[in-house]
Amino acid sequence: MAILILEPDVNGRARASIEESGARHAEVGRPLTHVSHKVDMPLLLNPHEDPLPCREPVEETTAVSAHFSAQLHALYEQLAAYHARSAASLAEAEAKLAPIDEEKGVEVEIRIGCQSFDIYPYCQHLIYHTRRLTLQSPETLPALPFVRKLRIIQDYAPDQEFDFGRVRPVSLRVPLECLVRLPGVAEIDCPWLWERLPVAAAGRPVRHFTRVWEGPWRDARHEFGAVMEKQEELLGGLRIPATMTKARLWFWQPRLGLYDNQALPMPDLVAPAQQDPLSVGLRALAIQLQELNLRAFVTEHLFPAPDAPDAPDTPSSAQWSRMRWLTIEFHPLRPDGSWYFVGPRGEDPHPEGFAISEEDHYPPLQTTAEDEEVDEQWDMDPQGGEEVEFFQDVFRTEPLAERIEPLLAGFASAVKNMGVLEEAELFAYLAWYPSESRADEYGDEAPYDDENGVHKWGVRYRAGGNGDEQGQGQKEAVVQWQVGDWRPSQSVLDLFEQLGRQEWLDFEFGRKRHIVPYTIA
Numbered sequence: 001m002a003i004l005i006l007e008p009d010v011n012g013r014a015r016a017s018i019e020e021s022g023a024r025h026a027e028v029g030r031p032l033t034h035v036s037h038k039v040d041m042p043l044l045l046n047p048h049e050d051p052l053p054c055r056e057p058v059e060e061t062t063a064v065s066a067h068f069s070a071q072l073h074a075l076y077e078q079l080a081a082y083h084a085r086s087a088a089s090l091a092e093a094e095a096k097l098a099p100i101d102e103e104k105g106v107e108v109e110i111r112i113g114c115q116s117f118d119i120y121p122y123c124q125h126l127i128y129h130t131r132r133l134t135l136q137s138p139e140t141l142p143a144l145p146f147v148r149k150l151r152i153i154q155d156y157a158p159d160q161e162f163d164f165g166r167v168r169p170v171s172l173r174v175p176l177e178c179l180v181r182l183p184g185v186a187e188i189d190c191p192w193l194w195e196r197l198p199v200a201a202a203g204r205p206v207r208h209f210t211r212v213w214e215g216p217w218r219d220a221r222h223e224f225g226a227v228m229e230k231q232e233e234l235l236g237g238l239r240i241p242a243t244m245t246k247a248r249l250w251f252w253q254p255r256l257g258l259y260d261n262q263a264l265p266m267p268d269l270v271a272p273a274q275q276d277p278l279s280v281g282l283r284a285l286a287i288q289l290q291e292l293n294l295r296a297f298v299t300e301h302l303f304p305a306p307d308a309p310d311a312p313d314t315p316s317s318a319q320w321s322r323m324r325w326l327t328i329e330f331h332p333l334r335p336d337g338s339w340y341f342v343g344p345r346g347e348d349p350h351p352e353g354f355a356i357s358e359e360d361h362y363p364p365l366q367t368t369a370e371d372e373e374v375d376e377q378w379d380m381d382p383q384g385g386e387e388v389e390f391f392q393d394v395f396r397t398e399p400l401a402e403r404i405e406p407l408l409a410g411f412a413s414a415v416k417n418m419g420v421l422e423e424a425e426l427f428a429y430l431a432w433y434p435s436e437s438r439a440d441e442y443g444d445e446a447p448y449d450d451e452n453g454v455h456k457w458g459v460r461y462r463a464g465g466n467g468d469e470q471g472q473g474q475k476e477a478v479v480q481w482q483v484g485d486w487r488p489s490q491s492v493l494d495l496f497e498q499l500g501r502q503e504w505l506d507f508e509f510g511r512k513r514h515i516v517p518y519t520i521a
Contacts, residue, residue: 217267282302
């Protein structure tokens with residue numbers, strides 16, 4: 001294993017990024033409010049005479065993590081140094097630099113680059129990464145009290161078939177480790193936190209290369225939950241700053257139904273825990289928030305218990321009493337491997353998730369016989385003998401009451417305890433892109449048009465208003481359901497009727513979902 005760091009002066013690169021932003025702001029007579037810095041991956045050397053092995057060794061992940069960490073440390077240290085410079089010093093620089101806006105603070109954007117090679121590898125194993133990068137010695141990061149917003153963006157490689165190609169996922173504790181060194185931070189924005197589903201590729205080679213290894217996926221979610229539960233113990237004696245009131249946390253990215261197969265067995269990412277650790281961790285984080293935009297695989301344990309205390313300083317179990325704006329897009333797949341939705345005729349091929357084992361669900365450290373077999377097959381026929389590229393099967397459109405109602409009830413109970421809430425929404429996107437065999441089974445009785453079957457399923461709460469001083473124009477709180485002909489049980493409906501007037505809206509169908517690129521704020 002050999003890597004080449006193209007720009008070893010990480011402090012110089014970080015300083016250049018900051019000063020470039022400072023110069024641009026100075027040109028228009030504004031104080032510095034935004035800094036963007038790209039964190040690069042080291043170049044992997046792949047000579048013809050000694051090519052990289054199929055499987056990534058631990059030493060490689062460690063080396064890449066070290067360079068990743070060095071760049072984050074350099075950024076924090078150079079931001080601290082820039083802030084320490086006097087206004088006179090900045091003005092006298094070769095290119096006039098703007099001082100930091102002490103009132104508004106600074107937004108820091110960290111863009112994480114993709115893996116590159118000196119010679120592009122033929123072996124597709126090297127394109128899709130599983131092991132997550134970590135931040136080394138996070139406790140030595142300097143505190144940056146002038147940073148108000150942290151934005152972490154994953155770049156993508158435009159030459160890849162899938163947007164996760166050449167992407168190195170990052171440990172879910174890294175954003176938290178970065179946050180705790182920002183004692184004045186108000187907002188965090190993470191448009192993609194590296195979760196994804198398996199690709200419904202028809203050919204064995206692509207399925208093999210792009211596999212989402214279940215063990216590391218589960219471990220990342222459990223690690224996030226553990227850090228949120230024991231913040232001071234696992235975050236160097238610090239906690240998420242109480243100043244943070246706004247968060248966008250999108251764990252997965254929506255994609256076209258062409259790549260999905262809802263009939264596949266899925267892993268149980270919750271066990272051995274009794275409750276989904278990531279949902280529980282997010283529940284604790286949301287206690288202090290006024291605005292949350294969440295896209296995640298979650299369970300009902302995301303929401304506070306109805307009898308939880310109304311005390312924001314109560315660890316992990318208080319109500320979300322500060323929340324004003326709440327948007328939650330939940331995935332139809334539950335973290336335990338079951339689904340919130342079934343097919344129109346009750347189809348639910350795998351009602352439970354499968355158990356994850358050390359032997360079968362972690363990537364090997366060395367090339368296996370299967371790797372060699374698949375490489376040979378890829379060389380002869382990348383589609384593995386199949387006539388089509390994908391075997392999509394998107395058919396889960398009907399809610400299963402026993403799974404969806406606890407989630408709805410948790411949402412309603414949480415909303416009831418949000419005294420300053422203006423709007424809250426809980427929803428999922430559903431679609432009808434059945435497999436060829438499933439489409440044949442339904443024939444003319446298909447419940448949706450597969451050319452126009454994408455629709456939002458969910459419920460929205462909108463708070464009322466007091467109107468003018470005379471009470472004129474007072475608005476009534478309303479709960480808007482967009483669930484088709486389905487209705488919740490009376491016990492669940494009672495919870496929502498306590499919130500306001502009920503409205504039942506028709507589905508709005510589309511050919512596809514409009515997806516904003518995750519790199520756009």
